[in-house]
Amino acid sequence: MRGGRAIVELIYRQQRRGAVIWGSVFGLFVWVSAYGYAAAYPTAKDRRDIVATLGSNSGIRSLFGPARALDTVNGFTAWRCGTLFGVIGAVWALLLATKILRGDEEAGRTDLYFAGPVSRRLGFAYQLAGLAVTWLLLFATVVSWFICVGVFGHYWSWTAAVFFSLVACALAALFLAVGAVAAQFASTRRAAASIAGAVLGAAFVARAIAGSVAGAAWLAWSSPLGWMDKTHALTGTNPAPLLLVLIGVVAAVALAIAVSSRRDLGQGVWPSRDTAVARTALLQSPAGLALRLLRGTSIAWTIGVGLFAAMFGTVSTAVSDAFGDNNAASDIFKRMGAELSAKGYIGVTFVMISALLGLTAATFISASRAEEADGRLEYLTAGPLTRRAWLATRTAIAAGALVVMACIVGFGGWIGVAASGGDISFGDMMLAGINVVGPGLLVLGVGTLVYGVAGRPGSAVAYGVVAWSFLVEMIGALVKLNHFILDTSIIHHLAAAPAADPRWATTTAMVAVAVVCAAGGAAALQRRDVQPG
Numbered sequence: 059m060r061g062g063r064a065i066v067e068l069i070y071r072q073q074r075r076g077a078v079i080w081g082s083v084f085g086l087f088v089w090v091s092a093y094g095y096a097a098a099y100p101t102a103k104d105r106r107d108i109v110a111t112l113g114s115n116s117g118i119r120s121l122f123g124p125a126r127a128l129d130t131v132n133g134f135t136a137w138r139c140g141t142l143f144g145v146i147g148a149v150w151a152l153l154l155a156t157k158i159l160r161g162d163e164e165a166g167r168t169d170l171y172f173a174g175p176v177s178r179r180l181g182f183a184y185q186l187a188g189l190a191v192t193w194l195l196l197f198a199t200v201v202s203w204f205i206c207v208g209v210f211g212h213y214w215s216w217t218a219a220v221f222f223s224l225v226a227c228a229l230a231a232l233f234l235a236v237g238a239v240a241a242q243f244a245s246t247r248r249a250a251a252s253i254a255g256a257v258l259g260a261a262f263v264a265r266a267i268a269g270s271v272a273g274a275a276w277l278a279w280s281s282p283l284g285w286m287d288k289t290h291a292l293t294g295t296n297p298a299p300l301l302l303v304l305i306g307v308v309a310a311v312a313l314a315i316a317v318s319s320r321r322d323l324g325q326g327v328w329p330s331r332d333t334a335v336a337r338t339a340l341l342q343s344p345a346g347l348a349l350r351l352l353r354g355t356s357i358a359w360t361i362g363v364g365l366f367a368a369m370f371g372t373v374s375t376a377v378s379d380a381f382g383d384n385n386a387a388s389d390i391f392k393r394m395g396a397e398l399s400a401k402g403y404i405g406v407t408f409v410m411i412s413a414l415l416g417l418t419a420a421t422f423i424s425a426s427r428a429e430e431a432d433g434r435l436e437y438l439t440a441g442p443l444t445r446r447a448w449l450a451t452r453t454a455i456a457a458g459a460l461v462v463m464a465c466i467v468g469f470g471g472w473i474g475v476a477a478s479g480g481d482i483s484f485g486d487m488m489l490a491g492i493n494v495v496g497p498g499l500l501v502l503g504v505g506t507l508v509y510g511v512a513g514r515p516g517s518a519v520a521y522g523v524v525a526w527s528f529l530v531e532m533i534g535a536l537v538k539l540n541h542f543i544l545d546t547s548i549i550h551h552l553a554a555a556p557a558a559d560p561r562w563a564t565t566t567a568m569v570a571v572a573v574v575c576a577a578g579g580a581a582a583l584q585r586r587d588v589q590p591g
Contacts, residue, residue, distance in 0.1 A: 069188025085203020105129035132292035147230035152254035155237025235310035364470035371474020396554035405554030415498030420520035423505035464495035503572030510579030
């Protein structure tokens, strides 16, 4: 029992910070959604207009699911947040499960669990218990936020908040189990995550078809996202679909436990190939190696932000029409630097997308720290390659990736606008995309400086800058904050292009600061001690 408790506590301690952070993100987003709706649509006429426009749009319905009671704070909040929380929670869960159950085994850390008197089957069960405790912390954080928002804002009761929290976290529980199964069949963490991600993608596509194609509504029952739509969170309690989630979790966990003791340790049911053709592309130079190491993260984030931009472009006209002549909504847009229009909606959402580029920059800093922590930096710099040159090269490649991502944001947004019949030109959309690159580069530079000087805190500072900026911008859109507070948000200094002309002077200043910080970080890394582990 002591050995099992140690496994559970280890997993919980490693992952509790992420659970609290994501739970708080969910809570803040619910607060912003509820407060913003109540402020933007104070009259019954305003709310009838949004029901008439958004509730009947098949494109929006395919992305966010069927709407119920959009003329109420509860209905709008559940509709706007339900799919978002489900997808984000599922991605967090499947990455966590495959990291713990396949990544640790791939790295050889799982061998230590079974060095003592713990059987394979029981040890795997303890790992699952550690994941379950982490999920409970996520749920506890979410329910605390939802109760505070609902009760103190007089939007919904505490019982409705508890049910909404269950719905918001249900897919995370299901995809922890799906990730556990994938980790038993795949032999690498990447393959396991790809399998679980494919399941999530299929669920999203099935729900999208059910919401947009006539006569295909029955497909919603084939998708866990469709099950969550049918729970009617905050607009009526229908717990029956949650039973399907419970059945899915139990079945997946049982399958994972059964398979775990019938395969070789270090290998999945589908074994990896013993031999493979050598792939030495990009390995002839330090720059090529850095490009090869960072390309997976870069491609994944690029696809993600491109799809986000396309989605926002598709619904821009419908959303701007829904706002109509609403004065409160117009005030919110003005506080974010845009007029109430399709261009204004694109500009505001692109400012929010700039936070995603900041998150991408933070992941690049984390990757550099991982190279050092795992000991690979010492091997790379044992020859003529200096640490200064190593970090400068990685930072330059990461900066190039951010520029490419910004261009994809503009291109994806233009495709979405064109698909919905909008009239924003290709050139304006590309300029609007390039406009969002400044904050990402600044986060990259600041994170590189802190990493070069202090090591471990680098990624935490980078993530913290992005989180603070996003929080200030979201709150500043709803209430009048002091301009000194607003100025602390790096994304607040962006123009809401294409609704406004980009502030190229501001972008240039951000890039200049980023370059200076990155150079300082590279020089500092050359002088400090390497920090393994």
